[in-house]
Amino acid sequence: FGAVGLVAAALALANAAGGRVLTQLRDLATLKSLGFTRGQVALLLLVEHGALGLLGVVAGAVAGWGVMVLMLGSTSVAPAPMLAIVGGTALAVLAAVGVPAWRGGRTPPIPDVPSGPPRGRLSRLARLALLVRLPPALVLGTRDAFTRRMPAFLTAFGLAVPMMMITIGLGVWATLDDFADHPEQVGQHASLYVRAGKVEPAEARRIAEKDPGVAEVYPGTEVNALSPGEARSVRVRAIGASSTPYPFPVVEGRMYGRPGEAVAGQGLLDLLGVEIGDRVRLTVGGTPLIVRIVGRNVEPDQDGEVLSVGLDSLSAKDAVPPEFYALALKPGADTAEVRGRLLAESGEGLEVQEVVNPADRLAVIRVIIVALIGVLALIGLANLLTASALGLRDHAFDLAVLKAMGLTPRQVMATLVTATGLLVVLGVGAGAAAGMSVVTSLIDLQGDTSGVGAGIGRAPSALTLTIAVLTAVGTALAVALIPARRAARAQVPVTSR
Known part of the structure; x- marks a missing residue:
């Protein structure tokens, strides 16, 4: 999330700096x-631009x-990782604004005067819009969307990157929900652990x-x-019998079915x-334990x-008597009620402990996901707003011509929103598809490297994905509508008339 978010932020910063350089061409000349x-x-x-970016890094x-x-x-933070993060982010900021600054340095003493609107070939989508006889505003918007291929690509890419990471964040959320709804899939088939305490194990x-x-004990x-050859010990969990094993979630191989077989994390x-x-040969209290991992x-x-x-x-000395009993409850049974009955029946002699779901231990990740999604959405929308403003500057002459030809402000606004909306749909769709293609593998990679x-x-x-895509598209179009309404209300220059 940090690395990809930094890429998205650098792209937005480069677009913003590039836009400001374009507006300062006369001053630079x-x-x-x-x-x-x-x-x-x-x-x-x-x-000028790096100072603003570095100020943002510090903040x-x-x-x-x-x-x-x-x-x-x-309040204790390791200084080396913090300095590395701040330093790396600062370098990314300077690199992002360095390219527009270098291009601004090449401005000639007498700036080139634009001789006309941007030119380019009609895209296939624009030709299709003409073929099916869409309204003129939609046809013109479709044409403008892909007149310049590179800016169109950068705009769509600037939305695809945050949307991809948002989709991955939603996948992490879905994984945590699966932990909470189906704890048996992460080794939590039992809901309670009972220890003898003050009573006999039997x-x-x-x-x-x-x-x-209680369904099973x-x-x-x-x-x-x-x-x-190992300097530290490992945990051996013996539970159930080999003929009636505890239902561990085995994702590779099979469950053990006889003595001498085992499953491992x-x-x-x-x-x-x-x-x-x-x-594997292990030693338990001086007694050898040789098992085959199945x-x-x-x-x-x-x-x-x-x-x-x-x-x-x-061996008999290690297994008898059992240290605990794992209790699998019947469907619909309340964990707290069962625990209360066990304590009452034993006269508070039993030690009854509820199993902590992994989703509960990782609840803070949900807060982080919400924060990251908000930051990524802001980065994507800022990039879109900058790209829309630059596009309007590029098409200022077009807008004057369209108004002189008689297009109403609403039609002009529809043209601009259509041009931006096509790039929004393309970027959001591509980002969601990319996120869906890698989300499970990335989470599994994290689980693999963490030992789970x-x-x-x-x-x-x-x-969930449909709602996320529609929300992203709707929000992006609402943001693009701001400069479009401003341009639609602008007066047509007399020279254009």
Whole structure:
């Protein structure tokens, strides 16, 4: 998000700086006539526009630090990463304004006077509009949209980049929703963990199985194991029996079905350098544990560095008695009510703990997604507003001719909005398609590198994406309508008449 957002911001900044350079051509020509060199003029423009960009970088860094303090309650920030981010962003800003500044330095002492409106070939879309006999305003707008191919491409690209990242953000939101709605897909089939506490383990199991809201009871234990050649231990989770295993979400391979078989998280596979089908030798309390990894499961705990086996795969001294019981509830059962009944039935002797859903631990990401979507939308709209203003400047002579020919202000406005609207639809559509094509793979890549494992990514629903696209297009057209209305109300010069 940061890298792509920086690209979008640099593009918007370059367009804005380029537009200001175009409006200052006469002033720049005057400076060149007074003896300023190309380098001096370029440096002047670089300082002028770069200072504004650097001011924005500093303001953004301070605002980001303040938001971090409010959300995380921490004031300690590593100086090296912060300086690297600020320095890299400052270089991107200077590079973005450097190109328009260099072009402004090449302004001749006597500026070229535009001899006529921009010229170009009719696009296929404009020819199609003529063929189907659309209203004149729409035909003219279709022609203007692609008269200059490069500005049209940059405008559409400036909208496609933020829309692509917005689509990816919606995919992250959909993934978190999937975590919350289907916790069993991320290893949270059980809703409660019961420990014996002040009662006997057998009594704890009896109380759990007796509760009407409990569907299954899985006895389990967790031990630390050492691997040859590794300086630290890994977690071994033994739960259920190999014949009736705990339903882990296995995304590669298969579930273990007999003693000596296991499933592992991606983090453990990476740590040990093994693959599905390999045998692993571990040491649990001085007792060797040799298992064959038959599958990879989605593992949100311990950075994925967990090996899951059946209780019958451990030696008797490690597996009996079980340390806890994982309780899978019946559909519709309330977790808090079941927990209250278990505590009451045991006379507060049991230790009953609710399972924390990964979506709850990642709730702060939703706030970040909303903030990033807002920032990206503002960047895209600012870029569109700049491009629209430059387009109106390019087509000022056209507008005068159209008004002299008798087009009403509303028709002129429709022409301008159509020209911008086609680029908006193209950019937003392309960005949404690009985002949908990479969203699941990017989320799975993040899961793979964090140890949770691939197979968790979800794309936004068709309804969500449709609403996002329509909102983006509608907002962009509303922004493009501002300069269009101003141009439609402008008076036609007498010379044009």
